[in-house]
Each structure stands twice: as structure tokens, then as C-alpha cells.
Amino acid sequence: MTTQGLGKYGVWAHASAFTPEGVRELEGLGYGAVWLGGSPEAGLSVVDPLLEATEALSVGTSIVNIWSAPAKQVAESFHRIEARFPGRFILGIGAGHPEATDVYRKPYDALVEYLDVLDDAGVPKQRRALAALGPRVLELARDRTAGALPYLTTAEHTRQAREILGPDALLVAEHKVLVDTDPVRARLTARPRVEFYLNLRNCVSNLKRLGFSDTDVAHPGSDHLIDALALHGTVDQVADSLVAHLAAGADQVALQVVSEDILGTLRALAPALAERG
Template sequence: MTELGRFGVWVPHTEVTPAQAREIEELGYGALWLGASPGADLPGVAELLDATETLTVATSIVNVWATPAKQVAESFHRLESRYPGRFLLGIGAGHPEITSEYRKPYDVLVEYLDELDAAGVPRERRALAALGPRVLKLAAERTAGPLPYLVTPDHTREARPLIGPNALLAVEHKVVLDADPVRARQTARPRVEFYLDLTNYVTTLRRLGFADADLAKPGSDRLYDGLVAHGSAESVVKQLVRHIDAGADHVALQILDDDSLSTLRALAPLLREIP
């Protein structure tokens, strides 16, 4: 299985430079997750791998509706030949509100995984965005494991028994390094409120115990406190570790502060102490 370490960094794929990737590696983060649906040619990944030595670069996620599996597999093999073992292919079905030709996502994911199999992309070198029980199980059966996004540690606790002890469980969690809770929630709002219009996330959040009042835009304080680790550096780390305690192997930090590298620098010494 690709080595990720305990903590990584999630960032839109258009918003990270090779120099930033190098610093993220030097700070001790084990993986760099590229979000916002990178294209089938996986733009910029080679440059990030070139700039680093041990950092794993992963997609979170390649959208199966927009990126043909054959082309993605060709990109995977190109990267694997140059940087063996350092790239993890994360795929997912995205959102029905955004994809015009949306059909039953489970079937599409199975077909896509079949194509990756046929193209020789190893099971252990790919992962699958998953929220609900059926896709969580599919992720464990057909990939290294699931990549839950916008969830609480309660979701992690429920997911681990479903996927078994050996599957990778890599969870994204948002961070605002600010001891003022009102200001921290305001900082997080633009990057969370959007998801309250997306059925798959709202369904999962309801299953996790959030009520309609919590999910009415812009979202309740309780919702933001569950989905965004905020406070002092020590407090943020304690909140992130709840995912580890609940069964996660890896937590990908999505920093919502204006200066994300400063936040990553502040958290790194504390995170390195986590076994």
C-alpha cells in the first residue's frame, strides 16, 4: 500500500506549487491530496513529485464522469514509471447537482473500476471517495480503501467496522487556526455552505445526527464545530486526533485560513508527536 503517514494536506490541484509541496514534505506531512477534480492527464502531478523526495501525491478526487478511465490509467502508468510507489489515484462519482448525465453512481463506479483493472492499475494504488455504507464497502473490496470527505469522527467510527481492519481509511477534515470560534466559523463558511446544496453530503450529515435546523444555510454553529477543527494549535490537533482514535489511518487537513502554509507550520510539530 502507498505510504501516507498519519497526516497529509488537501488542496485544490490548481492552488499548489512545487515549492509549496517541498515545504509540506519538509514539515513532515506524508501526503498531498489534490482536490477539485484534476483532469485525466493529471496536470501538475509530475512537477510536484519532481520537487519532492518521499511525499505521496494523491488525487481527491478524479471525477469518473469527466475523466475516461483509459486516459487516467495511462497517466497513472506514466507517473508510476517515473516515481514508483509515490502516486495514489483517488476517484469518485461527484455530485448529481453538478453532473448533467448523472445515473446510478454505484454502477458507474463498478464499471470504472473494471476498466482500471483491465488497464492494469493495481487495486492497492487507487482509492475511492465514499460516504454511504455500500460505497464504503466497495472501496474496501476494490481499492486500497475509502476517502470520506466532510465528515465527523462519528462517521469514521461507523466506517471502520464496515470496511474491516485492513482497508485504508483516509479522511479529509477542515481546519481554521483561530481561537475565536465566531470568527473561525465565519472563515469556514464559504468552503462549507456550498455543500449544503448537495444531496449526498446532506444525506450523510443527517445520518450523522444533524437536524434540518443544522443543515439550513448557512449552517448551525454545531455543524461547523463538527466539520471544522478550530481553536488553538493544541485544540485543533486534539480534534483531528479524534479521527485517528475512531479508526482512521490518515487525516488530510484542508486549511481554510488565508495563509495555509503558516497554519501547517504551526501544526506540524504537534502532529509529528502523534503515534
Template sequence: MTDALALKPDLGRYGVWTGGSPTPEQAAEIERLGYGAIWVGGSPAADLAFVEPLLAATSTLQVATGIVNVWSAPAAPVAESFHRIEAAHPGRFLLGVGVGHPEATAEYRSPYRALTDYLDALDEAGVPTSRRVLAALGPKVLELAARRSAGAHPYLTTPEHTAGARELVGPSVFLAPEHKVVLSPDATAARQAGRDAVGFYLRLSNYVNNWRRLGFTDRDVRAPGSDRLIDAVVAHGTAQQVAARLGEHLDAGADQVTIQVLGGWKQLLPTLTELAGPLGLTPRD
């Protein structure tokens, strides 16, 4: 193993993506099931106050942000939060940073420059590149992630995107794509759940443009989204079928797949429990 590869974050093969923070009790169960990390989305505030309770309730689980938004969480207090967490729980927090989408942020301007300025501020505050990743879809930001962070956290992508990203950034860069799941043998119901979750993103240019780069047509990305698109970004079926789909990201070069369970908090632990065996995870007694 090269020195560069040895510096990659090790979060395990599978993590869990949540829209907002789970409870410490849920985090403990996620760890017990064998998942390596929780990625907390929803543009968390700069104080990152949710992180320590999750780490205190667990022993090996890592917590990542998926992602801190540069427009709503200034770099200086985020860096202070990083150092606070790192002092209490060394090596167990990964800072995910991104620019969000222009349609959702009034201040959105020169996103690439805003991201590089933010990274400069993190550098000045001593946040190590080995403990931060960037939300990245297109080649320009993927290349930035490879140069200025440990790697990339692509959202709403496919194994084909993972393969292209791996080819672009090389073997030493950490890749942790997100993928949505619905455990249901009813394809119609599962696709509807997928459309309920994906519909918002059909109005956002960065996701639509990324899907077009992957070969999806205007018809595919027009609301409410074609079956082809929904099936590509939402894994559904039996636990074995969903696990096989998630494994395609690993085969394509992902270091970790971050699983977003659709259907609300009540579905989170039952779904993760059913998936653990087919994913090859070993629950703790």
C-alpha cells in the same frame, strides 16, 4: 501484521488536502514539515500533468487525487497517466476516484454503476487496486471501496463517521478522511470561515444525507449551517486544540487525516507550520 495490513498504502498520519495543485515549492515545504502526502482536489483532468512536478520537487512525499471525477476524466487516459507517473516515481502516487454530486454534474446517472464500470476499466488497464481509493460516504460505496480498492477517502465527515467506517470495512482497509481547519481563537470568525467553505455542500444531497445519518437534524443542515454542524466538520481554535480534534480521527481508526486549510493559499504553509509540532510531526532540517 497480516499480509492484508501490510498492503495498505502508507502515507503517514497526516496529509494535506488542497483545492487544486500547490506549487512544487509548496510541496517541498510540506514534505519538509513532515506531512506524508498531498491530496489534490478540484476534479483534476485525466492527464494528471500536475503530479510529476510535485514528485520531482520532493523525495518521499506522496501525491493523491482527491478526487478524479468519473464524469469528467475518462478511465482510459487516467490509467495511461497512472502508468506514466508510476514509471517515473514508483509507489508515490495514489489514484483517488469518485462520482462527485448529482447537483454538479449534468451527466449524473446510476452513480454506483458508473463507478463500478470505471473500476472495471481501471482493472482492464492494469491499475492495481493497492494504488487507488474511492471517495466514499455511505455504507454501499464504503463496502465497494473495501472490495475494489485500497480504501476510502471520505470528505466533510467527523470522527464518528470514521469510527463507523472502520467498523464497516475492517482493519485492513485504508481510511483517509478529510477535515477542514482554521487557526483562530475567535470562534465567531472561524465559524464564518467554515460556513464560507461548507455552504456549497449544504445544497448537495449526498453530504446532507450523510450528516443526517450521523445524527444532525434538518435545522443543522439548513443554510447557513448550525454552529453544531460547523464545529463538527471544521476544527478551529489554537494549534493544540485543532491538533487534538484531528487526532480524534486517528483514535477512531483513520490511517491518515487529510487537512484542508481554509483561508486561501496564503494561509496554507503558515497554518501547516504552526500545526506540525502539536501534530507530532518532525520537520527536516
């Protein structure tokens, strides 16, 4: 898919956090896409009002969970949205976490089967993307979708992912942020939003591949880990750290604000991000 209209900065949040009024403001602030977390249901009813409220903003799922959302129904929802808002919806899918479902089996095989159903239902390769962390699923994202939507990663992971994906695939890297110059307070805010993922073996395995130690990933997460996964500091410091993803090969960085004032933080960061291009 083309990334020209996607913009360099997007916003990631639970689907329930987005409102038509809120995404209209985000578009005005210069954010190019919103990414809907929390495993949106197969009907994707949350998507239409957000696209209807905006003019050019892209909306993507990050992600539809393949265990809870049947592929045929998701394909029908995709075609409904694409007919109304051509080119503005990105279907992000993924296998989620083995700890979160009773029907979990080999995720790679399940992803392949899900993509096969989407193929049969006419969902174009270039209108879908895949949650991917490790090399094998990144390769699948490259070969069977527009690209990858990695979560809970660093600029180093972005660099490694770009090498695997090649120069043309979509790469949108999520990163947690908060504007707070007190590192102790910032860690207290961010740690609960990171610690949950230390229970999930796919996330922990990826963090270890990136060089984090057993001590780093042990509960409640080392300060070093928290600082890397939840960027904090002044507006300019956070913006500079986000740009590192772009320098490493990301097409877009999806900001996930972990403080309570989500819109206020995004308002504060928007001019600094715009200055950095």
C-alpha cells in the same frame, strides 16, 4: 496498499493550490501526502512536478471525477506516473455530486464500470482509492480498491467507516481546520467553505446519518455543524481534535486549511501533530 510511508497527516487542497516549492516544504514539515481536489483532468499533468520536487511524499487525487475523466486515459496517466515514481501516487476516484454534471446516472453502477476499465488497463487495486461516504460505496471501496477517501466528515463517521472497511483497508479522512481562538470569527471564515455542501444531497444525507438535524443542515448551517466540520481553536485544540480521527480508525487525516494563510497554518500545526505521533 501499505500505509506505513503515508504518514498520519496529509494536506488536502485544490490541485491548483499546490506548487513544487510548497509541497517540498510540506514534506519537510512532516506531512506525508498531499491530496489534489478540484477534479484533476485525465492527463494528471499536475502530479509529476509535485513528485519530482519531493523525495518520499505521496500524492493522491481526491478525486478524479469519473464523469469528466475517461477511465482509459486516466489509466494511461497512472502508468506514466507509476513508472517514474513507483509507489508514490494514489489514484483517488469518485462520482462527485449529481448537481455538478448533466450526465449523472446511478453513481454506484458507474463506479463499478469505471473500476472494471481500470482493472482491464492494469491499474492495481492497491494503488487506487474511492471517495466514499455511505455504507454501500464504502463496501465497494473495500472490495475493489485500497480503501476510502471520505470528505466533509467527523471522527464518528471515521469510526463507522472503519467498521465497514475492516482492519486492513486504507482510510484517509479529510477535515477542515483553521487556527483561530475567536469562535465567532472562525465560523465566519469557515461557513462559506461548508455551506456550499449543504446544496449537495449526498453530503446532506451523510450528515443526517451522523446525527445532524434538519436545522443543522439548513442554510447557512448551524454553529454546531460548522464547529464539527471546521475545527478551530488553539493549535493544541485543533491538533487534539484531528487525533480523534486516528483514534477512530483513520490511517491518515488530510487537513484542509480554510483560512487564507494555508502554509502558515500548516507550519504552526506541524510540531503539535508531530508531538501526538
